[in-house]
Amino acid sequence: MANVNANHHDSHDHHGESHGSVKSYVIGFILSIVLTIIPLVVVLQGWMTGNAAIAVIMITAVLQFLIQMLFFMHLKEEKKPRYNLLALLLALVIVVTVVAGSIWIMMYNTVAH
Amino acid sequence: MWENIKTFASEFFVTGDPLIYGADVSIALTLVAIVFALTYFKKWQWLWKEWITTVDHKKIGIMYILCSILMLFRGGVDALLMRTQLAMPDMQFLNAEHYNAIFTTHGVIMILFMAMPFMFGLFNIMVPLQIGARDVAFPFLNSLSFWLFFWGAMLFNMSFVIGGSPDAGWLAYPPLSGIDHSPGVGQNFYIWGIQISGIGSLMTGINFVVTILKMRTPGMKLMRMPMFTWSALSSCLTIMLAFPILTVTLAMLFIDRFAGGHFFTLDGGGNPMMYINLIWMWGHPEVYIVVLPAFGVFSEIFATFSKKKLFGYTSMVLAMMSIAIFSFFTWAHHFFTMGSGANVNAFFAVTTMLIAIPTGVKIFNWLFTMYKGKITFETPMLWAISFIPCFVIGGMTGVMLSVAPADFQFHNSYFLIAHFHQVLIGGVVFGFFAGLYYWWPKMFGFRLNERIGKWAFWFWNIGFYVCFMPQYGLGLMGMTRRVNEYDWSQGWDMGWMPLNIVSTVGAFLMGIGFIFQVWQIAYSIKNHKRDVNGDPWNGRTLEWSLPSPAPVYNFATLPKIQEVDSWWEEKERIKAGKPTPQAPLEPIHMPDNSAIPFIQSLFWFIAGFGFVFNWMFFAIPGLIGVAVTMIVRSFQKDEGYYIPVDEIKKTEASTRGAG
Numbered sequence: 001m002a003n004v005n006a007n008h009h010d011s012h013d014h015h016g017e018s019h020g021s022v023k024s025y026v027i028g029f030i031l032s033i034v035l036t037i038i039p040l041v042v043v044l045q046g047w048m049t050g051n052a053a054i055a056v057i058m059i060t061a062v063l064q065f066l067i068q069m070l071f072f073m074h075l076k077e078e079k080k081p082r083y084n085l086l087a088l089l090l091a092l093v094i095v096v097t098v099v100a101g102s103i104w105i106m107m108y109n110t111v112a113h
Numbered sequence: 114m115w116e117n118i119k120t121f122a123s124e125f126f127v128t129g130d131p132l133i134y135g136a137d138v139s140i141a142l143t144l145v146a147i148v149f150a151l152t153y154f155k156k157w158q159w160l161w162k163e164w165i166t167t168v169d170h171k172k173i174g175i176m177y178i179l180c181s182i183l184m185l186f187r188g189g190v191d192a193l194l195m196r197t198q199l200a201m202p203d204m205q206f207l208n209a210e211h212y213n214a215i216f217t218t219h220g221v222i223m224i225l226f227m228a229m230p231f232m233f234g235l236f237n238i239m240v241p242l243q244i245g246a247r248d249v250a251f252p253f254l255n256s257l258s259f260w261l262f263f264w265g266a267m268l269f270n271m272s273f274v275i276g277g278s279p280d281a282g283w284l285a286y287p288p289l290s291g292i293d294h295s296p297g298v299g300q301n302f303y304i305w306g307i308q309i310s311g312i313g314s315l316m317t318g319i320n321f322v323v324t325i326l327k328m329r330t331p332g333m334k335l336m337r338m339p340m341f342t343w344s345a346l347s348s349c350l351t352i353m354l355a356f357p358i359l360t361v362t363l364a365m366l367f368i369d370r371f372a373g374g375h376f377f378t379l380d381g382g383g384n385p386m387m388y389i390n391l392i393w394m395w396g397h398p399e400v401y402i403v404v405l406p407a408f409g410v411f412s413e414i415f416a417t418f419s420k421k422k423l424f425g426y427t428s429m430v431l432a433m434m435s436i437a438i439f440s441f442f443t444w445a446h447h448f449f450t451m452g453s454g455a456n457v458n459a460f461f462a463v464t465t466m467l468i469a470i471p472t473g474v475k476i477f478n479w480l481f482t483m484y485k486g487k488i489t490f491e492t493p494m495l496w497a498i499s500f501i502p503c504f505v506i507g508g509m510t511g512v513m514l515s516v517a518p519a520d521f522q523f524h525n526s527y528f529l530i531a532h533f534h535q536v537l538i539g540g541v542v543f544g545f546f547a548g549l550y551y552w553w554p555k556m557f558g559f560r561l562n563e564r565i566g567k568w569a570f571w572f573w574n575i576g577f578y579v580c581f582m583p584q585y586g587l588g589l590m591g592m593t594r595r596v597n598e599y600d601w602s603q604g605w606d607m608g609w610m611p612l613n614i615v616s617t618v619g620a621f622l623m624g625i626g627f628i629f630q631v632w633q634i635a636y637s638i639k640n641h642k643r644d645v646n647g648d649p650w651n652g653r654t655l656e657w658s659l660p661s662p663a664p665v666y667n668f669a670t671l672p673k674i675q676e677v678d679s680w681w682e683e684k685e686r687i688k689a690g691k692p693t694p695q696a697p698l699e700p701i702h703m704p705d706n707s708a709i710p711f712i713q714s715l716f717w718f719i720a721g722f723g724f725v726f727n728w729m730f731f732a733i734p735g736l737i738g739v740a741v742t743m744i745v746r747s748f749q750k751d752e753g754y755y756i757p758v759d760e761i762k763k764t765e766a767s768t769r770g771a772g
């Protein structure tokens with residue numbers, strides 16, 4: 001809880017939170033690129049259209065999100081208190097509000113006239 | 114050739130208005146004077162070493178506040194120009210185009226380039242001192258944030274003399290702000306000025322959340338933090354969640370304008386209403402971002418000047434944190450009239466009314482803090498006390514606006530203008546002024562003159578009510594916002610003239626108040642007594658345990674905290690002859706200065722300027738510069754330096770005087 005380290009500026013090597021290995025970074029990097037290319041190709045090449053294309057985009061987006069969290073934000077390795085996890089949950093609440101709220105507000109707009 | 118240059122120049126520079134030429138001349142003269150003074154007094158090196166490349170949070174804070182006061186001046190002049198026009202609507206003092214540009218720049222500057230940096234300045238100077246830290250978590254990033262803000266603000270302000278100002282309102286609703294209706298460069302200045310400084314705001318938000326969560330001195334549990342630090346935490350959390358929405362929304366608007374996108378256009382499947390929906394998802398949290406820290410300042414001041422513990426510490430914390438979260442669920446109250454239907458309006462009316470509850474809790478906490486306290490009325494306390502009635506009225510008219518059916522009457526009328534100025538001036542501006550007066554001795558080592566300060570206080574306060582109370586009436590009489598004429602002479606006199614004249618008088622009274630403040634600062638710089646013990650107000654929180662101004666490293670030894678208001682309790686212990694023993698001195702590790710934040714932000718400015726005019730020969734080199742400075746930075750081994758114990762001893766001996 002209290003100050004992690006008085007001399008915080010050089011604290012990175014000392015306070016024991018792992019920052020991942022080269023291997024995990026490379027795997028994460030490749031996965032994130034693959035997950036970017038899939039939806040792009042699917043749409044550009046016209047392999048799928050309509051709901052199928054939307055489903056692919058959504059699924060790859062969610063996977064992308066998880067990759068970022070696990071490989072780059074080190075969500076699994078976090079020590080207590082889990083500020084990252086808490087912040088993430090809060091952000092999710094806001095994201096859901098933004099998306100669902102917009103859909104709700106804009107749907108009514110289209111039926112109003 | 115010559116002809117080409119002439120046409121280019123007349124499009125590039127804003128021409129044709131005496132006001133603009135006046136501004137051109139004064140800007141040029143100011144620049145010449147600054148350059149001359151710096152050269153004459155051989156201060157260039159000092160400027161570069163001590164300020165431009167500094168990563169010291171205290172100095173960065175001072176630079177933020179300095180810029181924000183300059184921006185208050187520009188925004189204030191805009192306001193007085195508009196009020197002058199409205200007092201004599203037939204004189205063509207400002208024509209419609211000019212009026213549009215001025216209310217737009219006034220709104221943007223006041224919120225994004227005055228209120229935000231003022232707040233960041235106070236965070237920078239006080240949060241590390243209040244939690245017993247030696248700097249912020251990421252000092253380099255902090256400097257980068259400041260310079261991004263600075264160059265973003267410069268870019269925005271330039272539009273006044275080069276290219277033309279934005280004029281689609283402070284939130285730039287499409288389709289008006291789209292390329293079809295605003296083909297000029299003004300809207301581009303708007304987008305890039307805000308985007309560049311917005312990156313800085315987001316990074317500051319992250320920086321302070323991490324600082325507060327990770328860098329508290331031993332024993333400073335979360336529930337022992339000073340209330341201003343709590344307010345900074347709640348505000349910065351809100352920044353982290355809200356600013357990305359702004360960035361994305363403006364990026365989409367930019368794509369529409371620059372690359373022919375159709376997010377918010379009227380054709381091609383776009384929908385301008387989506388923009389309004391998105392921008393207010395940032396816009397409403399934004400008002401809480403700036404007002405929560407003001408609440409934090411007031412909490413410190415009420416406790417200090419009542420010589421009492423803050424009443425209801427826990428409820429205050431809960432109120433602030435719940436406001437921070439609930440501010441994300443009310444955004445649609447800004448467009449009840451858009452036609453989203455009764456269910457949507459009912460939902461957002463209720464969430465808006467609910468958020469008034471924690472705010473009410475806080476008001477009562479402040480009143481109970483003062484109740485039976487030994488109150489003294491120095492200037493910080495005067496601003497704090499005057500805030501309460503002002504905010505109560507502003508809050509009540511806010512609840513009136515939140516009644517969706519009634520809002521169809523109030524919407525975009527002067528009733529709304531009066532309401533939001535009441536909470537923004539009475540809450541945010543008064544709060545930041547109070548904070549500046551309260552912490553000035555800590556920043557500079559002397560107090561500001563009280564007598565001139567009281568004059569400033571009364572001019573601002575009386576001016577405020579004279580200016581904005583009549584506007585509630587004007588709103589109910591049907592006067593809408595953003596009009597520069599109301600056809601007094603055309604035979605359909607609405608009877609708006611008298612109240613408008615009163616209102617303008619009030620605005621000028623506030624202007625006089627501002628002049629008093631400038632005089633107060635200048636006067637106090639020349640004639641002051643040094644504050645030797647560092648605790649002029651008999652404060653309660655950790656910052657007052659330090660000498661004024663605080664040394665670079667802030668705390669020679671990190672204090673051990675045992676309770677809320679720890680410095681107050683420690684003073685009691687010292688009086689009783691039982692001070693908490695201090696750890697022995699050790700060398701202190703500090704971060705190195707860096708020129709990269711300044712240079713990288715300058716490249717952002719160049720890139721932004723290129724995008725504004727669609728000049729890729731500016732934009733591309735600018736972006737390359739940004740990338741190169743980032744790469745250089747990532748290969749730098751910036752290890753900082755140690756301040757040896759001897760030097761700490763010397764500094765402590767000299768700053769703490771004999772005692």
Ligand code: HEM
Nearest residue numbers: 192195196216217220223224228282283537594595596620
């Ligand atoms: C110093 C006293 C001030 C005066 C006399 C003043 C006056 C005005 C006037 C005359 C307008 C234009 C109304 C219209 O025609 O629609 C306006 C708009 C506005 N003001 Fe102020 N103002 C002051 C301070 C502030 C402050 C401190 C803030 C924010 C922190 C602020 C934020 C705004 C905003 C956001 C708008 C709306 C701009 C728009 O319509 O796009 N003002 N103000």
Ligand SMILES: [Cu+2]
Nearest residue numbers: 397444446447
């Ligand atoms: Cu709102």
